[in-house]
Amino acid sequence: MTAHLHTPDAPPRAVPVPLLPTGTLLRVEGLAKEFTLHLRGGTRLPVVDGAAFEVQAGTCVALGGPSGAGKSSILKMVYGNYRTDSGAIWLADDDGAVDVAHAAPRRMLDLRRRRIGYVSQFLRVIPRVSALDVVAEPLAAEGVPADTARARAQELLARLNLPERLWGLPPATFSGGEQQRVNVARGFIASQPLLLLDEPTASLDVVNRAVVIDLIREKKAQGTGLLGIFHDADTRDAVADVVVDVSSFAGRPQ
Amino acid sequence: MTGNALLNDAPLLRAEGLTRYYGRRLGCRDVNLEIHPGEVLAIVGESGSGKSTLLGLLSTELEPSAGKVSYRMRDGEMRDLAGLSEGERRLLLRTDWGFVRQHAEQGLRMAVSAGGNVGERLMAVGWRNYAGIRDEAIDWLGRVEIQPDRIDDDPRTFSGGMRQRLQIARNLVTQPRLVFMDEPTGGLDVSVQARLLDLIRSLVADLGLAVIIVTHDLAVARLLSHRIMVMKEGLVIEQGLTDQVLDDPREAYTQLLVSSVLAA
Numbered sequence: 458m459t460a461h462l463h464t465p466d467a468p469p470r471a472v473p474v475p476l477l478p479t480g481t482l483l484r485v486e487g488l489a490k491e492f493t494l495h496l497r498g499g500t501r502l503p504v505v506d507g508a509a510f511e512v513q514a515g516t517c518v519a520l521g522g523p524s525g526a527g528k529s530s531i532l533k534m535v536y537g538n539y540r541t542d543s544g545a546i547w548l549a550d551d552d553g554a555v556d557v558a559h560a561a562p563r564r565m566l567d568l569r570r571r572r573i574g575y576v577s578q579f580l581r582v583i584p585r586v587s588a589l590d591v592v593a594e595p596l597a598a599e600g601v602p603a604d605t606a607r608a609r610a611q612e613l614l615a616r617l618n619l620p621e622r623l624w625g626l627p628p629a630t631f632s633g634g635e636q637q638r639v640n641v642a643r644g645f646i647a648s649q650p651l652l653l654l655d656e657p658t659a660s661l662d663v664v665n666r667a668v669v670i671d672l673i674r675e676k677k678a679q680g681t682g683l684l685g686i687f688h689d690a691d692t693r694d695a696v697a698d699v700v701v702d703v704s705s706f707a708g709r710p711q
Numbered sequence: 712m713t714g715n716a717l718l719n720d721a722p723l724l725r726a727e728g729l730t731r732y733y734g735r736r737l738g739c740r741d742v743n744l745e746i747h748p749g750e751v752l753a754i755v756g757e758s759g760s761g762k763s764t765l766l767g768l769l770s771t772e773l774e775p776s777a778g779k780v781s782y783r784m785r786d787g788e789m790r791d792l793a794g795l796s797e798g799e800r801r802l803l804l805r806t807d808w809g810f811v812r813q814h815a816e817q818g819l820r821m822a823v824s825a826g827g828n829v830g831e832r833l834m835a836v837g838w839r840n841y842a843g844i845r846d847e848a849i850d851w852l853g854r855v856e857i858q859p860d861r862i863d864d865d866p867r868t869f870s871g872g873m874r875q876r877l878q879i880a881r882n883l884v885t886q887p888r889l890v891f892m893d894e895p896t897g898g899l900d901v902s903v904q905a906r907l908l909d910l911i912r913s914l915v916a917d918l919g920l921a922v923i924i925v926t927h928d929l930a931v932a933r934l935l936s937h938r939i940m941v942m943k944e945g946l947v948i949e950q951g952l953t954d955q956v957l958d959d960p961r962e963a964y965t966q967l968l969v970s971s972v973l974a975a
Binding site for chain 2: 540
């Protein structure tokens with residue numbers, strides 16, 4: 458079956474759009490972005506130019522290249538967190554593909570709940586919400602009963618060796634590594650078909666890094682597609698099927 | 712809820728070309744917006760940017776110089792608010808809408824007990840049984856973390872944070888579909904703010920409320936809202952998904968606002 462592409466919230470596109478073959482969860486085409494720093498006299502900071510790659514179901518694609526090459530920015534554009542200047546980010550949805558670069562805010566929020574998850578580098582802490590609820594929330598948002606979601610959250614936090622005495626506490630006072638494990642659990646608990654990972658093991662010790670590698674492999678086995686940035690080569694080699702060298706898309710300084 | 716149910720629903724409120732002048736001075740100009748059930752929209756900007764004027768226009772407290780506001784009534788019909796009778800407008804304000812003000816004294820009746828402040832709104836929608844009203848008031852005081860033994864005290868004896876929580880209970884007890892909030896955490900200590908924000912966040916999510924919140928505090932907007940509109944000198948200069956506008960602001964003024972905050 459071939460999924461038809463359409464963008465319900467975007468103006469009609471003049472150029473005919475390609476079709477996403479079955480199994481292709483994400484197709485990025487001609488992606489370009491630069492920042493304009495108005496407070497620095499309008500300095501333009503090119504990030505990427507012409508980025509193109511795909512993510513297939515059940516595979517992990519790693520974004521490689523030196524720091525500053527735009528890896529994290531690409532991930533944020535795919536999640537709709539950064540704007541895209543030009544190009545398209547086709548994300549497979551139930552009834553066709555959607556261009557994230559042109560999706561309206563409500564559409565984007567809906568896609569995040571159902572289609573695309575994100576483990577950010579740092580946890581954004583919500584006051585007074587316990588680690589357990591932070592982790593369970595995405596699953597509850599899918600409509601899973603609260604008890605089931607919390608039980609699943611407990612399993613994940615236990616696997617990631619987060620001490621049980623911390624589960625009921627808000628993660629604000631946790632160490633970097635503890636917060637990262639909460640963040641990883643929150644990302645992996647949900648069942649979105651595409652999962653974005655921004656250095657998910659950066660603050661973790663060897664034992665917990667191995668747990669994350671296992672979690673990634675399990676996701677792949679379930680058919681989830683992953684797009685990630687991995688700072689250490691060992692983790693990357695253990696999980697990545699494809700490495701996309703982002704420096705080949707580097708934005709040209711002006 | 713499936714994604715399609717969320718996407719196919721009609722807007723709850725729609726503003727078109729909303730403009731207000733105070734004499735020759737501009738309040739706000741040509742604002743267009745829609746808000747859907749369950750959606751939280753933050754309107755941010757500095758003092759004098761027109762955000763409170765906009766809130767006044769949306770909630771029919773101010774009359775527009777031009778443009779209109781439409782609202783989907785409980786019967787599903789989209790009505791131009793300027794066309795409502797005074798009785799219809801008051802009923803809307805008492806039942807289907809809430810308005811949480813920065814200064815709780817303006818949103819509460821300070822000489823009436825806490826329970827009375829909550830119960831009054833219930834009586835306005837036809838509740839008559841005293842015991843039922845009192846039970847409901849106690850339930851709502853509990854939901855906003857006010858001890859039941861304070862039910863007969865009047866809000867003059869309450870701290871700022873408690874008054875604000877009482878104001879929230881008074882507004883939410885009639886199960887409104889849309890709540891306007893004007894700087895609800897303004898002027899409170901940081902720890903009191905955090906508690907209030909968390910309370911608002913969970914109530915809004917649990918009840919599926921639509922909220923239009925005016926704030927100058929980007930951290931409040933970040934925590935509570937799905938979408939954000941940035942206002943400057945009476946105009947909406949930038950809008951979009953909250954995290955996108957705050958993490959990748961496009962306009963010079965938005966970049967200035969974001970960079971002026973210690974941690975948003």
